[in-house]
Amino acid sequence: MILFKIRGNFLLTNLVFILLLSSNLLFSQKKLTLEELLTLTKSSSLEYQIIQRNYLKEKLEYDIYTKSYLPRVELKSSLPTYNRSINQITQPNGDNIFIEQTQANSTLSLSVFQKLPFSGGTLLVNSSLNRLDLLSSKKVSYSSNWINFFLSQPLNGYNSFKWSRKINKEKFIRNNIKNYKRFEDLNISAVKLFFSVLINQKKMELTQKNIDLTKEYMEIVKKKDSLGRIVTSDFYKVKLSLNELIRKYEVDINNYKNSMLGLRNLIDFKSKDSIILQEPNFLELPDIDRGKLEQKLMENTVNYSMDLEILESEKELDKAKKERGVQIDLELAYGLNSNSNNFNDLYNIPSRREYANIGLTIPIVNWNENNKKYQVQKLNNQNLLDSYQRKKKSLSVEVNNIISEIASLFKQVEYLQENISLIKLNINSTYERLKYGRQTWYEFRRELFEEEKILVNYLSTIQQIWLIRYQLRKNSLHDFFVKKDLFFK
Known part of the structure; x- marks a missing residue:
């Protein structure tokens, strides 16, 4: 009798503790999808407002520069x-x-x-x-x-005016692209935060379910123990597992709260309502045109990284060339x-x-300094051009890697979806065998932790697909999942 009183008090204490930990998550909940979060980053994110102001600042500065050529x-x-x-x-x-x-x-x-400007x-x-x-x-x-x-x-x-016009125009274009890429970086951060919260939320839900199953099985063990059909040590094994699950639930809640704090800070969400994330819609495997992908990466990644440097180098080369003679x-x-x-x-x-x-x-006596400066700049310019050509040649390999990686991720999702269905069926089957003594508790416990591992792998793979989508948007300024060019506004 004393043993069962201790067990009853133990269960009651843990039940109250779990309810206290999760009560704030069950009060006044607000559901949020990934698409809604990405929209909120535009309307309520401080980072987005900074990007918008930077874009306006660059536009005004370029307008000031272009007007400097008017009388x-x-x-x-x-x-x-x-x-x-x-x-x-x-x-x-x-x-x-x-x-x-x-x-x-x-x-x-x-x-x-x-x-x-035409004559300098x-x-x-x-x-x-x-x-x-x-x-x-x-x-x-x-x-x-x-x-x-x-x-x-x-x-x-x-002619400094000629080069200044070319370079400032290129800088303006580059800064526009840079600001848009910063916006896509913001989307990437939102995706990472969303899945961080979602994974912790799913872990918490799964741990709660496993606690309920363990408590249910403990009642079965108590009855068997009272009839003398099991040894008392079996009860302690289940109790130890329950303690471990309760401790894990505490960790899951703490991780959930920390990740949720980052999400709230991103969208400046001041409401005290709990946010419950919904699993995002499954993206369809995109039919990516290799030629178009290579072209977009060429325009918005390779040229973006090299055009201004090449122009600056050509300017210095022209200056060194003109200054070496009379x-x-x-x-x-x-x-x-x-x-x-x-x-x-x-x-x-x-x-x-x-x-x-x-x-x-x-120049009469300058020890050939001007000519040497010209030769140095000429070598530097050639290095930049060769680096540009090397990046162009490596694009085809990069395109193949991107397409292969996307295809591989979608296959992995299919595999993990099937495994999630199988592990759920296996857990149900194992639990039934456990109740009738045809399965050990540790075998069943191993299946519970395997379920979480597969679920986390599944959500992490979905996250990788969303991340590669937005990374590709950033690098190509084109969304290949919906076949749409992107423009910064």
């Missing part, structure tokens, strides 16, 4: 600048005298600046009007630059100027200002 017009004006000082004045006979002067100077100017030059056009008030003598004088043209043009040198720069200026003490006479007769200069930079 820049500036109007500048200064209010009368007051100046009182003692100045040295040279007389007509050559003598210098010092005179105290009080002046007010006003200026108004209009400037137009234009880059010439710059053009400046400006016009200005100045007024000088000699307050001490109450005199006024005016000066005017009617119009001034200034052209600076390299004749055979490096460099010729042309400067031209033309203007119409005038001055008068009367504003009405200011624009009567202008004086011309003309300027022309051809500048030569000739």
